[in-house]
Amino acid sequence: MTGPLALLDSASLYFRSFYALPESMTAPDGTPVNAVRGFTDTVARILVDRRPSRLVACLDADWRPKFRTDLLPSYKAHRVAEEVPEGGDVEEVPDTLTPQVPIILELLEAFGLATAEAAGYEADDVIGALAIREEKSPVEVITGDRDLFQLVRHEPTPTVVIYVGKGWNKAEILGPDELAEKYGIPAGNAGPGYADMAALRGDPSDGLPGVAGIGEKTAAKLITQFGSLQELIEASNAGDSRVPLKTRLRLTDAADYLAVAPTVVRVAADAPVEQSRPDTVPSEPADPDKVAELAERWNLGRSVERLLAALPKS
Helix, strand or coil, X not given: CCCCEEEEEHHHHHHHHHHHCCCCCECCCCCECHHHHHHHHHHHHHHHHHCCCEEEEECCCCCCCHHHHCCCCCCCHHHEEECCCCCCCEECCCCCCCCHHHHHHHHHHHHCCEEEECCCCCXXXXXXXXXXXXXXXXXXXXECCHHHHHHCECCCXXXXXXXXXCCHHHCEEECHHXXXXXXXXXXXXXXXHHHHHHHHHCEHHHCECCCCCCCHHHHHHHHHHHCXXXXXHHXXXXXXXXXXXXXHHHHHHCHHHXXXXXXXXXXXXCCCCEECCCCECCCCCXXXXXXXXXXXXXXXXXXXXXXXXHCCCC
């Protein structure tokens, strides 16, 4: 049987590896490699536990895209380390993580694992575009962020999110039924329903203010009752008695935010994705000598051994 297409939210995974493992994991020159080793171990676990036939490590070409900040200036504003007037603001990243990212990318290339990005877009958009366009295989999105729950669906291509916010050993596999149960939204519209609920509720970690006075449970209840955020707004504007007066006033006060929130929250399925190589999981590294050299230079020993052992046998 053909395995799934695994789409990795790479930055989410290496950030979480960085914070989960001690910086005492270093290369011979003293460079911390905790994120590299944690990320490599995670990829190995994905290959062993999920057995994907295809895998793409998705990257941020722009972690704070202009098309989103033009609509909502607060979007991820609290994470900006340096503003760049022409776009491409610098994200606040730990000094000891920054040098590890190129090592991760070199390792992926040496192993022959595909990466993908889209100029002017986030990894979320790349993942969304690849998931929505997929026609052959079921899709598994591996992430530590909830934003991508919006991609969960039964059809036309079954898509689940493997949420690793608490680590791989406590990973949650969320399909439409699980997402519906977790958030109280309809299973038949779980992914889009989650996106609408998230826009209504807001998310401080992304600089989304949400609608004041409407929390997660109320947001889920309203989206379930009306079917979508747009239908809720239309009902509120029409004075529908099913929308309590207090809620109508709150929605009116947040009208400017609600006009842009869906575009900011939803993945851009039309992102112009560029992929480094075919996404088939290789049975052996593309460049074994480079893999060995990287393992020695950066003291990646057992992590690289585990990834080598995880590759499918030809």
